[in-house]
Amino acid sequence: SQQGEEDPQALSIQEGENATMNCSYKTSINNLQWYRQNSGRGLVHLILIRSNEREKHSGRLRVTLDTSKKSSSLLITASRAADTASYFCATDASRGSTLGRLYFGRGTQLTVWP
Amino acid sequence: NAGVTQTPKFRVLKTGQSMTLLCAQDMNHEYMYWYRQDPGMGLRLIHYSVGEGTTAKGEVPDGYNVSRLKKQNFLLGLESAAPSQTSVYFCASSYWDIRYDSYEQYFGPGTRLTVT
Numbered sequence: 680s681q682q683g684e685e686d687p688q689a690l691s692i693q694e695g696e697n698a699t700m701n702c703s704y705k706t707s708i709n710n711l712q713w714y715r716q717n718s719g720r721g722l723v724h725l726i727l728i729r730s731n732e733r734e735k736h737s738g739r740l741r742v743t744l745d746t747s748k749k750s751s752s753l754l755i756t757a758s759r760a761a762d763t764a765s766y767f768c769a770t771d772a773s774r775g776s777t778l779g780r781l782y783f784g785r786g787t788q789l790t791v792w793p
Numbered sequence: 794n795a796g797v798t799q800t801p802k803f804r805v806l807k808t809g810q811s812m813t814l815l816c817a818q819d820m821n822h823e824y825m826y827w828y829r830q831d832p833g834m835g836l837r838l839i840h841y842s843v844g845e846g847t848t849a850k851g852e853v854p855d856g857y858n859v860s861r862l863k864k865q866n867f868l869l870g871l872e873s874a875a876p877s878q879t880s881v882y883f884c885a886s887s888y889w890d891i892r893y894d895s896y897e898q899y900f901g902p903g904t905r906l907t908v909t
Contacts, residue, residue: 710895721797721883721900722836729893767835771896779824779843779887779896780851785835 683711683768683784691790698755700787702768703748709771711744712781713753716765725753725766758791765789794819797901799884805907806874814869814904816884824887824896825867826851827859829880830903836883842867874908881905 686701702711710729714722728735728744728751735742741754755762765788769781797818806812816825826841828851838851840859848859856878858870867886871878885898 710893712895712897714898719903721902722885722898723900724897727893727895727897729895769898779889780826780838780841781896781898783828783836785833 683770685768685784685787689788692758693792694760696758698758698789700753700766702751704770711751712769714767760791760793763791797886797899799901799904803905807909810874811872814882816867817865818886822886822888826885827869828883831880876908879908
């Protein structure tokens, strides 16, 4: 079963607004990653946050992680129409039998209207 | 570098036919993965490989076989296609990043398969 679950499933905003997506997961993790998927394309890595970090920034992206609540959020500030895509969180598990595996959520479909 | 490439991009099969999807990566990554993506289901792992000559089952391996004879290639086979295997298939590769103890995955563009 998938470990990460994004919320909301779909989000529709106007250009210039901020977009916030949430991810919840079930078990302890080593790190959490966010990926983006444009329509008809493969996923692209956006940002990684380690389990001992609480917040991380990359350009217009801000990711937070709360390991006590097993949740993360992705904030995209000043959204643009080009940000329209699906966003997925992915978690890993402890090393060992699941070495190299990531567990993806079902994604949040973000639509940014001009 | 081409990154991760997949062939073919599109394919239509009749029920019972067989086919092989090819994934190639030029980044010298140890780990490779096959996923399928269906509407509302997100990405589901079919099989993966942690090195040349090794394969392991993921969440939904039934009806699929894989081989990793060369480090740069990961093949996904459907021996007898079924309509339930209509999906978009993604290949990915990764390596262990010692800085973060993590495995960032690099994805191919996908193969859209329809089984009639």
